[in-house]
Amino acid sequence: MRRSDRLFQIIQILRRSKRPVTARGLAEELEVSIRTVYRDVADLMAQRVPIRGEAGTGYVLEREYDMPPLMLTADELEAAVLGAQWVAQRGDPVLARAARDLIAKVTAAIPEQLRPFIAEPTVGVPTPLSASTETLDVAQVRKWIREGRKLRIRYRDEQRRSSERTIWPLLIGYADTVRLLVAWCELRQAFRHFRTDRIGDAVFLEERHNERRSVLMTRWKRYMKTTRGVELPE
Known part of the structure; x- marks a missing residue:
């Protein structure tokens, strides 16, 4: 993993966590040494990324911190497509339509070079064998x-x-x-x-x-x- 990608991933891990994340936890997910995590977090702080915490207690990212929301990796795009496909086939009509609209909006918003990950994903959802009939809205x-x-x-x-x-x-x-x-x-x-x-x-x-x-x-x-x-x- 390139260092720039790793720094971005550290921000993503902290952003999705509701609790402080230890350096050990970051190191295990990124498959790097704890020393590398310390250095990367220090560099992010030097770049004014609002990370609070310290070695031994864990790190948290200030909730008001904002990044461009569609800086997505190939894996993140395929995860979004997989989830949206599942909802489109199994959700109620309103939610299913929203899932299809979501895929269209993401496709329009991401850079051209990332669109094949949506048009030709490596993952897919099988059609459900059967579905229960319901009258509830x-x-x-x-x-x-x-x-x-x-x-x-x-x-x-x-x-x-x-x-x-x-x-x-x-x-x-x-x-x-x-x-x-x-x-x-x-x-x-x-x-x-x-x-x-x-x-x-x-x-x-x-x-x-x-x-x-x-x-x-x-x-x-x-x-x-x-x-x-x-x-x-x-």
């Missing part, structure tokens, strides 16, 4: 999640038993053939995961649940850890 659910509003749904479980719930939608999880709606259920007073293809009638209530989404996410992650042993990233 998932795009509207995503809007309700952002606005912190409640839903009233009629849900059919695995035994085909039907129940009416008022829920606080939190997150939509996408799998190959189904979608899961993570929500706080007022009936059960607990988090529940609802398959969207088993949701019948849905009423989009104007009422807000008045709980910050970040708080709900923290509680859900704690629930997943304690009840299912699943450690989710911060």
Whole structure:
């Protein structure tokens, strides 16, 4: 890796991390020595890149630091294409269209020499074998999640038993053939995961649940850890 590329990659690693990154962590990801990391970070600081921290405690990048957002590597472009292809084939219609638009915008914005990595990527997404039929307006659910509003749904479980719930939608999880709606259920007073293809009638209530989404996410992650042993990233 060229030194200029390595310096750029250090900034990228710090930018994506929410916690201080140690020199050892940087060295392992970049496959260089810790001494090289110390020297590179010192050079970045000398160039007025706002990195805080020191050897032994870790480094953080000031959040207001800005770089041209489309200085992408070939791997980053192919990762973006792979993700957008997956969403285009498996997302709800609004999200699928947004994924296709994203690829078009990135293609138009990047330099000419990088466009083959989008037009002829080395990665691809297979067409899903099947998909569950659903009547729920998932795009509207995503809007309700952002606005912190409640839903009233009629849900059919695995035994085909039907129940009416008022829920606080939190997150939509996408799998190959189904979608899961993570929500706080007022009936059960607990988090529940609802398959969207088993949701019948849905009423989009104007009422807000008045709980910050970040708080709900923290509680859900704690629930997943304690009840299912699943450690989710911060």
